[in-house]
Amino acid sequence: MSAGHADRYSEIEQxxxxxxxxxxxxxxxxxxxxxxxxETYERKIGPHNGARVVxxxxxxxxxxxxxxxxxxxxxxxxxxxxxxxxxxxxxxNTPRVHNLVVCTLCSCYPWPVLGLPPVxxxxxxxxxxxxxxxxxxxxxxxxxLPEDVEVxxxxxxxxxxxxxLPERPPGTEGMSEEELAALVxxxxxxxxxxxxxxxxxRQA
Amino acid sequence: MNGVHDLGGMHGFGPVVxxxxxxxxxxxxxxxxxxxxxxxxxxxxWNLDMARHARERMPPAEYLAASYYERWLWGLERxxxxxxxxxxxxxxxxxxxxxxxVAPAAGVQPLRAEEVDRVLARGGPAAVAxxxxxxxxxxxxxxxxxxxxxGHTRLPRYVRGRRGVVERDHGVFVFPxxxxxxxxxxxxxLYTVRFAARELWGPDASPRDHVYLDLFxxxxxxx
Numbered sequence: 001m002s003a004g005h006a007d008r009y010s011e012i013e014q015x016x017x018x019x020x021x022x023x024x025x026x027x028x029x030x031x032x033x034x035x036x037x038x039e040t041y042e043r044k045i046g047p048h049n050g051a052r053v054v055x056x057x058x059x060x061x062x063x064x065x066x067x068x069x070x071x072x073x074x075x076x077x078x079x080x081x082x083x084x085x086x087x088x089x090x091x092x093n094t095p096r097v098h099n100l101v102v103c104t105l106c107s108c109y110p111w112p113v114l115g116l117p118p119v120x121x122x123x124x125x126x127x128x129x130x131x132x133x134x135x136x137x138x139x140x141x142x143x144x145l146p147e148d149v150e151v152x153x154x155x156x157x158x159x160x161x162x163x164x165l166p167e168r169p170p171g172t173e174g175m176s177e178e179e180l181a182a183l184v185x186x187x188x189x190x191x192x193x194x195x196x197x198x199x200x201x202r203q204a
Numbered sequence: 205m206n207g208v209h210d211l212g213g214m215h216g217f218g219p220v221v222x223x224x225x226x227x228x229x230x231x232x233x234x235x236x237x238x239x240x241x242x243x244x245x246x247x248x249x250w251n252l253d254m255a256r257h258a259r260e261r262m263p264p265a266e267y268l269a270a271s272y273y274e275r276w277l278w279g280l281e282r283x284x285x286x287x288x289x290x291x292x293x294x295x296x297x298x299x300x301x302x303x304x305x306v307a308p309a310a311g312v313q314p315l316r317a318e319e320v321d322r323v324l325a326r327g328g329p330a331a332v333a334x335x336x337x338x339x340x341x342x343x344x345x346x347x348x349x350x351x352x353x354x355g356h357t358r359l360p361r362y363v364r365g366r367r368g369v370v371e372r373d374h375g376v377f378v379f380p381x382x383x384x385x386x387x388x389x390x391x392x393x394l395y396t397v398r399f400a401a402r403e404l405w406g407p408d409a410s411p412r413d414h415v416y417l418d419l420f421x422x423x424x425x426x427x
Binding site: 009015017019021027028030033038046087119123124125131135140141149155159 | 209211214221228229230232236238242244247259268271274281302306307308314320323326327329358359377378404409413416417
């Protein structure tokens with residue numbers, strides 16, 4: 001990190017400290033509530049939630065049907081509701097269709113199932129390119145899609161939030177729901193990756 | 205507004221840089237900005253559309269140079285001042301002196317720790333329980349209007365004037381363009397509209413690919 005970076009961040013740190021102390025002293029925020037908010041998104045809510053949704057859909061055809069018909073209700077069955085997941089839609093990857101999620105205008109993301117978005121999802125490069133060059137972008141992520149696969153890009157321009165239901169990888173027959181959930185990655189649920197078969201995962 | 209936040213289709217930002225095993229927050233101050241923004245939002249003085257619009261108003265060169273939580277910090281300071289919860293003088297004084305005197309805020313109920321789980325689980329649905337006749341139905345050919353409002357909008361530049369097909373009617377939702385500007389929710393139908401990649405990006409795009417956007421009725425005309 002350059003000295004310039006360090007100066008910039010120490011200036012921001014100071015600004016944030018000043019803002020927080022001001023809001024606390026004015027009675028506008030409660031420090032304990034701040035800690036609770038941070039703890040929630042740092043420890044409790046994350047892609048492991050979405051992975052459970054995906055694994056359930058893989059093993060339970062009736063659940064998958066409910067998930068594709070009314071994702072908000074089906075996801076709530078597993079206890080995941082609320083902020084930035086009030087209106088959920090799940091889109092299914094198949095051998096013919098690959099789905100990719102972006103928010104070109106800000107960084108909308110389905111918090112209750114994926115947690116807070118990674119830096120790359122919020123980056124100008126991803127937001128700019130996902131809609132105009134999804135295939136080039138996916139190649140950078142290691143996913144070279146054949147021409148005959150349709151790419152569907154979902155730009156989260158309103159309050160609907162999207163989760164990709166990835167394809168269940170081969171070699172997972174007989175695995176439990178819990179074992180399957182452990183295979184599912186955040187990137188696969190955004191649509192920039194496939195879920196790797198268990199053997200490939202062990203080698204990686 | 206035709207702001208630099210409307211990034212869809214722009215060139216020149218280079219490859220998408222990923223970080224293995226990325227932490228949720230990279231600096232302690234990011235945690236605080238995140239939590240301060242949520243907690244202050246629960247004071248109810250502004251809505252989420254106003255918060256997005258505040259960040260969009262960051263000057264374009266600053267916006268592009270800033271990290272995500274720097275934009276949140278900029279937006280939060282702006283909202284607090286614009287809604288009269290802090291003054292610029294108080295902010296300035298506190299940066300110089302951690303014990304600068306402040307006037308306590310009157311008539312506010314800060315979010316309490318024991319309320320956090322409940323309010324997050326409840327969320328803030330943008331759907332509105334009113335019956336309005338939809339102007340469009342799935343399968344209808346539509347064209348996105350060529351609008352350039354100076355205020356907030358969720359109609360990206362790259363679809364304006366382009367033809368698509370209604371995929372789905374989500375029902376009636378709050379309209380961000382007016383909601384962000386303090387001009388009311390103006391509830392209306394929200395549709396997912398499918399655009400062919402070639403309609404948006406020309407003959408170099410794949411003939412198979414599509415881009416789907418959630419667009420409000422006021423953004424659309426019959427094609």
